[in-house]
Amino acid sequence: MSIAEETRTQTQQGVATSTYPKSNYLTSEHTVASWLLTTDHKRIGILYMISITFFFFIGGSAATLMRLELMTPRGDLLRSDLYNRMFTLHGIVMVFFFLVPAIPAVLGNFFLPMMIGARDLAFPRINLLSWYIYIAGGLFALAAILWGGVDTGWTFYTPYSSMYSNTNVLLAATGVFIAGFSSILTGLNFIVTVHKMRAPGMTWFRMPLFVWAMYATSIIMILGTPVLAITLFLLALERVMRVGIFDPALGGDPILFQHLFWFYSHPAVYIMIIPGFGVVNEIVPCFSRRKIFGYRFMAVAMMAIAILGFLVWGHHMFVSGQSMYAGIVFSIISFLIGVPTAIKVFNWVTTLYKGSVSADTPMLYALGFIGLFLIGGLTGLMLSTLAVDVHVHDTYFVVAHFHYIMVGGQVMAYLGGIHFWWPKITGRMYPEIWGKLSALLVFVGFNLTFFPQFVLGYLGMPRRYHEYPAEFQVFNVLSSAGASILAVGYVLPLVYLLLSLKYGKIAGPNPWGATGLEWQTPSPPTTHNFEETPIVTEDPYEYEIQEGPSV
């Protein structure tokens, strides 16, 4: 029997009143303006959820076209320049408009205030502003796509983006530039909220680890993102003024671009994975019915990753002509990141050990996350080894590693989080059997898509080519077949989650029997979250193994 069924049975035996509150944040007002001008962090979270889902499927369609093209060694579906535009579109949309905002702006917005017992974020209007800025950036990026696309790759590397580009680089860069300010504002809001808005008794080391994850992410957002902004600004200056900043033909320095770009973009990959840690930190103890192992280590590990993440950008440039000694230092610091990361994986597994593990949908996603993230992390260590990196640099090995972290990690965690908190967000349950099926499809489809790419990369297939030697075809066909399974796994939740809004069973305040202040509110929560400011008297994750009927 799953936890949800068990808890529901217990509720039905008790006072069987309707547990769907008449007045909640969804029903308090109904006009369109009440959504578009809302300052309620929960409604803004919903706005973000709708927007990033839209961008996810745009980025996904580009990936679909690419996988179709790669079914055959010859370029028959897409011309080379169209293929370039597709992988650029896929990268820009997925990184800047889906992965970066995904967990912080949706789940973080919704749950960070509730988890620390606050009525809202510190600056609700700035929160709304961040969504509008995000949308404005997104419109620029969409305009660049519709106008004919960009073919620089998501990294905007010079001289692709300067000398050799006649596409809409400026437009797309403007979109990314603008969207950056949205994540700066989110980060600023989170930092102030965590510092100043905690309920009485909610000490730093009583905060749920999801809040720690949001805090660590926010630090990267406010310190890294402005550097990307200034880099894109300089790129725009170069293109408008025709003066050499990054373009070697005009006397500029392309390595400077790479330094500045990765100074943001390496920390940014931690913006795209630490929130995933946060979600898994919540799910694993809940469905193991155990206190999380090594709480303080988990919190400190995330902070360590956030800070060390600023010191490793050079490992993207081992073959770019940076000094060998710089390369050695960057390699060593990159290995150091493996330590806090390994602590996290170790602690998740130890939490499971002797726990009362139940395989509800969120837990399936979380378990998938741990496995896939482990593979992604270990291959990351291979890539931070100088000599190995020279061999596999710019091959599908890197593509596979990156996707194991970003898709196997962050997207799995995001979906796990959505399934975990869906009853709280909407007050409804989704059909468990469909949830499990989609989790399974995503896991199988993902591995089939990306594991062959490790092999391809090791055999030497470079990334970003639309043609390849015939001997690589079998791995590419496997990968494309996996992608189609993955696509089904992504579309399914969209369908059954939307249907659950109308047909789902009433969830009740705490269907999983989870700890955490957000579960002490009705589902969906009222506009001000708490009737009275809660007073916290115990540590997080005080789960006790329940003696239930054995199955």
Added chain:
Amino acid sequence: MSNAVVQEEPALLSHFDDLQQQDDSTKLGMWTFLATEVMFFGGMFLAYILFRWKYHAGFAEGSLELIWQAGFINTGVLLCSSLSMALAVDFAKLGKLRPLLINLVITMILGSIFLGVKAVEYSIDYRDHLIPGLDFAPHKLVEKLDAAELGHVKLFFVLYFAMTGLHALHMVIGIAAIGILAFMIYRNKFADGTTVESLGLYWHFVDLVWVFLFPLLYLIDLNHNT
């Protein structure tokens, strides 16, 4: 107490527990924002330092084209505005409306003088054909330097306009914000200490950026004989 200025309580937003929490949040928000700003300008300073090291001769030529006297006056003006802003913060804490408003207005006037001097400088640069993208053909340098070196001078001016322009933009935003704040204080008869202090932090930060810009752009090559 009939003569005392009526001090309205500022509105407590509904998601805060008390005014202390609200004020602390506002100030921490400003500090966090300034951390972002440091990184924002930092990338630009890095680019400037790298290219000055690579193309020293061209950058020295460019730097000598600037009117360091104007920069000197502007530095003085800005430092004075920092004083008046600091006084405004103090008077806001004491709840003295009149001197608070006077100091805010002085800060705005000094800020505007800075922008005025900057505008004169920019117009002289335009007259001398020193604006890349618009009209870059300084006669004196064209005769003296080869094409590559001229490119370096041009790069200097791109960075000069980008850095001082970004700084000027921050000044404009600061002056406008102080204007709105002063108007609110005048109308509501309430010295909003937290907002004045937060805006003060911003103003001092913008000053501080100039304190770095002035020597790096104007003074650094004054003893470089050409």
